[in-house]
Amino acid sequence: LSQLFRPLDLLGMVYRTIRQGVIDMGAMFDLVDTAAEVVDAPGAQPLHVTAGHLRFENVRFGYDPGRDILKGIDLDVPPGATVAVVGPSGAGKSTLARLLYRFYDLTGGRLTIDGQDIAEVTQASLRAAIGIVPQDTVLFNDTIGYNIAYGREGATEAEIEAAARGAAIAGFIEHQPERYATRVGERGLKLSGGEKQRVAIARTLLKNPPILILDEATSALDSRTEAEIMATLEAIERGRTTIIIAHRLSTVVHADKIVVLEAGQIVEQGSHAQLLARNGLYAEMWARQAKEREEALAAE
Numbered sequence: 001l002s003q004l005f006r007p008l009d010l011l012g013m014v015y016r017t018i019r020q021g022v023i024d025m026g027a028m029f030d031l032v033d034t035a036a037e038v039v040d041a042p043g044a045q046p047l048h049v050t051a052g053h054l055r056f057e058n059v060r061f062g063y064d065p066g067r068d069i070l071k072g073i074d075l076d077v078p079p080g081a082t083v084a085v086v087g088p089s090g091a092g093k094s095t096l097a098r099l100l101y102r103f104y105d106l107t108g109g110r111l112t113i114d115g116q117d118i119a120e121v122t123q124a125s126l127r128a129a130i131g132i133v134p135q136d137t138v139l140f141n142d143t144i145g146y147n148i149a150y151g152r153e154g155a156t157e158a159e160i161e162a163a164a165r166g167a168a169i170a171g172f173i174e175h176q177p178e179r180y181a182t183r184v185g186e187r188g189l190k191l192s193g194g195e196k197q198r199v200a201i202a203r204t205l206l207k208n209p210p211i212l213i214l215d216e217a218t219s220a221l222d223s224r225t226e227a228e229i230m231a232t233l234e235a236i237e238r239g240r241t242t243i244i245i246a247h248r249l250s251t252v253v254h255a256d257k258i259v260v261l262e263a264g265q266i267v268e269q270g271s272h273a274q275l276l277a278r279n280g281l282y283a284e285m286w287a288r289q290a291k292e293r294e295e296a297l298a299a300e
């Protein structure tokens with residue numbers, strides 16, 4: 001019987017953690033898997049982000065012993081740069097992002113932010129410095145204003161509205177009967193995938209983190225919504241170090257650097273133009289997706 005209760009205990013713990021506002025909503029992604037795995041090092045100090053320089057140094061990781069998912073990743077993300085990680089399904093793209101947020105500890109190598117090893121700083125300070133726009137945004141059964149305000153405790157109404165404007169969702173909210181007091185979720189207004197993602201962007205704008213992880217939704221948005229969201233995302237990337245986990249290559253053409261991951265290793269990296277000229281895996285993926293885009297456009 002105790003087997004039966006354990007998941008409920010864990011859910012209760014997750015719920016209380018969220019209520020206390022201890023963690024960012026981004027931490028929802030895979031939280032249940034990782035709730036108790038990572039602990040602060042003895043005497044851990046807060047992270048001080050000065051420029052936002054990320055370095056993966058020979059990073060190795062596997063979820064299960066004996067099966068490496070990341071096999072020695074070396075990646076330098078200069079302050080303020082946007083780096084996109086692309087590659088086949090299962091290559092380890094999301095895993096890379098989870099390690100930066102320290103959902104798990106590395107099995108080898110180092111991951112530093114402005115020279116500080118993320119395993120040696122407090123988790124709270126690390127997570128305060130990183131904003132995640134996840135694939136699927138979880139909304140609370142509460143008002144849309146509350147759902148945005150979740151990005152930062154104590155945000156004022158004016159700040160919430162500014163964040164909504166920045167995320168291009170203010171117009172939508174202002175057309176609702178009760179504006180920011182309109183309830184969303186199961187018994188309230190249902191938001192589309194694109195609208196939910198804008199709520200996540202608004203939350204992130206309120207949090208105003210120097211480092212950003214964008215985990216692109218796998219489910220295809222229609223091409224107009226995609227173009228609108230892209231413009232909004234490019235706006236919030238400015239001035240922050242950004243890692244985009246991308247499924248659609250059309251969304252990463254603007255990145256400063258594109259990293260192609262295959263079976264846990266970086267097999268190519270460069271700008272969009274450089275990678276096309278290489279005629280390797282990226283060029284092949286690009287050609288395939290371009291064809292799919294044309295077919296989708298013809299069907300719309």
Ligand code: ATP
Binds near residue numbers: 069089093095096
């Ligand atoms: P996709 O494009 O499909 O999202 P990805 O490149 O982001 O894939 P990851 O999600 O990082 O890939 O997964 C890499 C590998 O790690 C996969 O083989 C996956 O099965 C495995 N994996 C992911 N999460 C876990 C977990 N919590 N426990 C065990 N294995 C996992």
